[in-house]
Amino acid sequence: MEQQRSSSGSSHSPRSSSSQPYLSISVTEPVKLGNGVQAYISYRVITKTNFPEYQGPEKIVIRRYSDFVWLRDRLFEKYKGVFIPPLPEKSTVEKFRFSAEFIELRRQALDIFVNRIASHHELQQSEDLRTFLQADEETMERLRSQETGIFKKKPADLMQIFKEMQTRVSDVVLGKEKPVEESNPEYEKLKNYIFELENHLSEAQKHAYRLVKRHKELGQSLSDFGKAAKLLGACEGHALGKAFSDLGTKSETLSVRLQKEAHQLLMNFEEPLKDYVRAVQSIKATIAERANAFRHQCELAETIKLKEINLDKLMLTRSDKVGEAELEYKELKAESEEATRRFENIVRVMNEEIVRFQDQKTQDMGIAFHQFAKGQSRLANNIADAWRSLLPKLEACLS
Amino acid sequence: MMGSENQGFEEAHIDASREEMESLVLDDPSNNSNGTKSFSHHRSAMSSLADSHHLLSRPMVAAPADSDPLLAPPSFRDFRNPNVAADNSSYIEPPSYADVIFSPFDENAVHEIDGVDSPGRSSDSSVSLSRSPSSSSDYIKITVSNPQKEQETSNSLVPGSNTYITYLITTRTNITGFNGSEFSVRRRFKDVVTLSDRLAESYRGFFIPPRPDKNLVESQVMQKQEFVEQRRVALEKYLRRLATHPVIRKSDELKVFLQVQGKLPLPTSTDVASRMLDGAVKLPKQLFGESVVVAPEEVVQPAKGGRDLLRLFKELRQSVTNDWVGSKPPVAEEDKEFLEKKGRMHDLEQQLSNASQQAESLVKAQQDMGETMGELGLTFIKLTKFENEEAIFNSQRVRAADMKNVATAAVKASRFYRELNAHTVKHLDTLHEYLGLMLSVHGAFSDRSSALLTVQTLISELSSLHSRAEKLEAASSKIFGGDKSRIRKIEELKETIRVTEDAKHVAIREYERIKENNRTELERLDRERHADFLNMLKGFVLNQAGYAEKIANVWAKVAEETSAYAREST
Numbered sequence: 001m002e003q004q005r006s007s008s009g010s011s012h013s014p015r016s017s018s019s020q021p022y023l024s025i026s027v028t029e030p031v032k033l034g035n036g037v038q039a040y041i042s043y044r045v046i047t048k049t050n051f052p053e054y055q056g057p058e059k060i061v062i063r064r065y066s067d068f069v070w071l072r073d074r075l076f077e078k079y080k081g082v083f084i085p086p087l088p089e090k091s092t093v094e095k096f097r098f099s100a101e102f103i104e105l106r107r108q109a110l111d112i113f114v115n116r117i118a119s120h121h122e123l124q125q126s127e128d129l130r131t132f133l134q135a136d137e138e139t140m141e142r143l144r145s146q147e148t149g150i151f152k153k154k155p156a157d158l159m160q161i162f163k164e165m166q167t168r169v170s171d172v173v174l175g176k177e178k179p180v181e182e183s184n185p186e187y188e189k190l191k192n193y194i195f196e197l198e199n200h201l202s203e204a205q206k207h208a209y210r211l212v213k214r215h216k217e218l219g220q221s222l223s224d225f226g227k228a229a230k231l232l233g234a235c236e237g238h239a240l241g242k243a244f245s246d247l248g249t250k251s252e253t254l255s256v257r258l259q260k261e262a263h264q265l266l267m268n269f270e271e272p273l274k275d276y277v278r279a280v281q282s283i284k285a286t287i288a289e290r291a292n293a294f295r296h297q298c299e300l301a302e303t304i305k306l307k308e309i310n311l312d313k314l315m316l317t318r319s320d321k322v323g324e325a326e327l328e329y330k331e332l333k334a335e336s337e338e339a340t341r342r343f344e345n346i347v348r349v350m351n352e353e354i355v356r357f358q359d360q361k362t363q364d365m366g367i368a369f370h371q372f373a374k375g376q377s378r379l380a381n382n383i384a385d386a387w388r389s390l391l392p393k394l395e396a397c398l399s
Numbered sequence: 400m401m402g403s404e405n406q407g408f409e410e411a412h413i414d415a416s417r418e419e420m421e422s423l424v425l426d427d428p429s430n431n432s433n434g435t436k437s438f439s440h441h442r443s444a445m446s447s448l449a450d451s452h453h454l455l456s457r458p459m460v461a462a463p464a465d466s467d468p469l470l471a472p473p474s475f476r477d478f479r480n481p482n483v484a485a486d487n488s489s490y491i492e493p494p495s496y497a498d499v500i501f502s503p504f505d506e507n508a509v510h511e512i513d514g515v516d517s518p519g520r521s522s523d524s525s526v527s528l529s530r531s532p533s534s535s536s537d538y539i540k541i542t543v544s545n546p547q548k549e550q551e552t553s554n555s556l557v558p559g560s561n562t563y564i565t566y567l568i569t570t571r572t573n574i575t576g577f578n579g580s581e582f583s584v585r586r587r588f589k590d591v592v593t594l595s596d597r598l599a600e601s602y603r604g605f606f607i608p609p610r611p612d613k614n615l616v617e618s619q620v621m622q623k624q625e626f627v628e629q630r631r632v633a634l635e636k637y638l639r640r641l642a643t644h645p646v647i648r649k650s651d652e653l654k655v656f657l658q659v660q661g662k663l664p665l666p667t668s669t670d671v672a673s674r675m676l677d678g679a680v681k682l683p684k685q686l687f688g689e690s691v692v693v694a695p696e697e698v699v700q701p702a703k704g705g706r707d708l709l710r711l712f713k714e715l716r717q718s719v720t721n722d723w724v725g726s727k728p729p730v731a732e733e734d735k736e737f738l739e740k741k742g743r744m745h746d747l748e749q750q751l752s753n754a755s756q757q758a759e760s761l762v763k764a765q766q767d768m769g770e771t772m773g774e775l776g777l778t779f780i781k782l783t784k785f786e787n788e789e790a791i792f793n794s795q796r797v798r799a800a801d802m803k804n805v806a807t808a809a810v811k812a813s814r815f816y817r818e819l820n821a822h823t824v825k826h827l828d829t830l831h832e833y834l835g836l837m838l839s840v841h842g843a844f845s846d847r848s849s850a851l852l853t854v855q856t857l858i859s860e861l862s863s864l865h866s867r868a869e870k871l872e873a874a875s876s877k878i879f880g881g882d883k884s885r886i887r888k889i890e891e892l893k894e895t896i897r898v899t900e901d902a903k904h905v906a907i908r909e910y911e912r913i914k915e916n917n918r919t920e921l922e923r924l925d926r927e928r929h930a931d932f933l934n935m936l937k938g939f940v941l942n943q944a945g946y947a948e949k950i951a952n953v954w955a956k957v958a959e960e961t962s963a964y965a966r967e968s969t
Contacts, residue, residue: 189789193789196785196789200778200781200782200785201782203778203781204775204778204779204782207771207774207775207778208775210771210774210775211768211771211772211775213771214764214767214768214771214772215768217764217767217768218761218764218765218767218768220764221757221760221761221763221764222761222764224757224760224761225754225757225758225760225761227757228750228753228754228756228757228758229754229757231750231753231754232747232751232753232754234750235743235746235747235750236747236929236932238929239933240929240932240933243932243933243936244932244936247939247940354792355792355794358792358794358795358798359792359794361794361798362794362795362797362798362801363964365798365801365802366797366798366801366961366963366964367964367965369801369802369804369805369957369961369964370957370958370961370962370964370965371965372805373805373808373954373955373957373958373961374954374958374965376812376950376951376954377951377952377954377955377957377958378951380947380948380950380951380954381947381948381951383944383947384943384944384945384947384948384951387940387941387943387944387947388940388944390936390940391937391940391941391944394933394936394937394940395937397933398930398934398937
């Protein structure tokens with residue numbers, strides 16, 4: 001898999017080094033550990049780098065899927081606006097979880113995941129990334145169990161989330177106002193584009209998956225047909241029998257070839273399409289983040305207005321609450337400015353990210369298309385050659 | 400099937416194929432004599448008549464790459480003549496293969512001229528004479544068309560209740576035994592049943608093509624039109640098969656069926672009930688023990704229901720004796736070679752059935768592949784449109800262009816798969832045809848068994864008659880002067896014995912005749928099957944190779960167009 005495995009270049013390294021800075025990661029050697037329901041796959045993650053922040057030129061750690069999830073979640077929290085590279089899905093079907101195909105697909109996807117992070121100019125600086133690539137397993141386990149989604153959030157954060165939900169709901173219910181959204185036409189267009197893109201891509205991925213199945217099915221039926229031909233040949237005997245037998249053998253050979261191609265197709269065509277879908281879903285998450293940030297900014301702006309009015313009132317009445325109110329006002333002002341900064345940062349980052357995304361996807365799909373076409377072409381040529389090789393004998397029989 | 404289109408194209412077809420033959424490049428001249436089998440009727444709905452017609456008329460226009468290729472479904476023309484697709488400039492045609500691929504079909508056209516049946520619609524070609532180098536140029540071409548509803552004229556208690564369908568049966572022939580070279584009659588299905596029954600009687604021991612089923616239940620379940628069309632097709636297939644059988648095509652029964660206007664002048668097969676009544680009256684009295692003159696020829700006909708009830712019982716008893724006692728029956732089936740062949744036929748039938756099944760699965764898998772490939776292409780086309788419409792960045796346009804190349808290739812490949820499949824169906828249908836032919840083989844073998852049984856029964860009968868005569872003579876010799884009634888009885892018995900002896904000789908001759916028919920037919924079957932299967936294999940293999948090459952080229956182009964990505968990624 002050639003996508004994204006090349007080492008990243010970084011221009012942010014403060015110290016000039018004699019060689020080009022690189023950060024290159026391999027996710028290898030999946031191993032099944034544990035028993036029964038608790039069983040899981042662990043991977044060997046090998047980091048090669050000359051980044052000064054890292055402990056050394058090479059480091060090997062053992063990681064499991066949920067560690068990768070931790071990393072993704074941390075990056076998502078810290079780098080708002082960035083399109084965080086997508087992770088392969090958690091497997092829902094039990095028996096599929098340890099199939100060779102699934103394990104290989106996942107390993108490949110995880111490898112691409114970390115390398116994409118490593119080649120992103122912002123994300124590669126992440127401390128969490130360094131932790132992920134270097135920390136021992138105990139530390140990793142501790143960190144991992146601390147933060148798994150909403151249920152492990154601190155109480156204060158939870159309260160905040162509930163409050164936000166409440167205000168939103170009551171606002172809508174009271175008909176006060178519709179949910180606050182940006183009125184940026186370009187951004188609207190982008191959002192629509194992303195949502196529609198996901199639909200198209202899902203459909204494409206579905207058909208690609210079916211195509212894989214068709215290859216398998218064709219392989220199977222060629223195998224069955226080959227066997228039947230051989231049996232028929234045994235019945236017929238003489239030249240005709242031999243011809244049937246040869247045909248049968250060829251069919252079986254081609255059957256094997258088709259199964260191989262089905263596997264290639266899965267790895268090099270269907271998976272990239274799936275990856276594309278995941279990437280789009282990741283963007284949707286970022287879009288949600290931006291919406292949150294925007295809403296937060298708006299709410300604070302609203303609150304400040306009210307506070308201003310209140311403050312003026314208090315000042316006029318020379319109330320002793322003025323001091324307190326002024327302090328509150330100052331705090332809110334700072335918060336508001338911070339919220340605005342955060343929102344604007346997200347907008348800026350997203351604009352950069354969208355360019356990167358489009359470029360990257362053209363590359364990724366270009367490679368996928370190329371491999372798809374090459375694979376199909378090779379397969380067809382193999383098939384043609386195989387059948388053609390039967391002709392001389394058949395011609396001889398007929399003359 | 401397009402019944403009416405049939406007729407329209409019918410005329411064009413014969414001429415078309417002649418011109419087709421003249422204009423096509425043949426692989427090698429010797430192919431003429433070997434002859435590809437005329438491909439049996441394939442199951443898909445397209446009329447192959449359309450293609451040869453088309454070959455001479457409009458060139459096929461492939462959908463330009465910009466339009467949505469999948470919105471214009473491939474015309475029927477695609478299927479039989481991918482040759483024409485070669486004119487499409489949007490992909491590379493491997494020159495060396497173009498001829499080789501399509502020569503089987505060209506040969507087919509050639510075949511039609513000295514052969515018997517039209518390429519696409521012909522039925523079982525196993526019995527085609529034209530395969531042998533010494534074939535004469537005689538032909539019979541039969542078409543079934545124009546189903547019409549008609550009224551049962553008399554005997555209907557409720558007026559207008561009894562309707563039936565008649566079909567127009569048109570024959571073109573240059574065989575001298577017929578009156579003229581082109582004629583038509585109207586026949587109903589019942590007539591076909593009659594024909595089939597009469598042939599079964601007259602041509603015992605031959606591999607007579609099985610007639611279409613009566614399908615009483617289905618006729619009520621299916622839409623009338625659909626059923627009628629299916630039946631029309633089946634009838635045509637059946638009659639064509641009869642016409643390709645070297646012996647049956649010359650039969651009086653067939654001639655009468657094809658030519659005589661009005662009511663079919665063949666004795667109908669009466670229903671069992673009335674035959675039983677008949678039987679009670681006409682029971683061969685000799686089998687009751689009374690002496691009567693029974694024509695030996697009548698005796699050698701196989702026992703049927705009704706009038707031959709008693710005889711049936713006797714023969715049944717005999718066959719049970721053969722089985723149970725294990726004693727060597729008077730005339731044993733001693734022909735080891737035959738028994739061996741019979742065993743082989745049985746094996747062959749099994750393997751044919753299996754192969755036929757797997758062939759169907761293969762066809763389905765190929766079809767699915769083509770479909771999914773097409774759907775994939777269509778999806779990418781939609782995506783391409785979408786990206787182009789929404790493009791803000793150039794990278795999107797580049798991606799859209801790449802995607803379009805893939806989409807176009809996928810759609811083309813999809814078409815090729817479907818074309819390939821149409822051909823595959825026709826080739827592998829040979830298996831199916833021969834499987835169907837096994838029925839005829841069964842029939843011929845059972846003709847032989849029943850003839851043998853008749854001989855055996857007569858021999859047993861004779862032996863018991865002889866012992867009765869002996870006993871009577873012994874008894875009467877004890878009485879001096881003789882017993883007038885006993886002497887008369889002995890005379891009558893001796894008469895019966897003589898008649899039965901004659902019948903036995905006729906039965907043996909009949910049995911030998913049927914044995915000989917079996918033998919020649921088996922030889923013919925092996926010979927023709929051999930040739931047909933080899934041709935099937937060759938055609939199949941050629942097709943697979945040819946289309947695989949076309950598909951390979953389509954994708955090679957895309958690989959070329961996207962090769963920049965390969966370089967960059969390494």
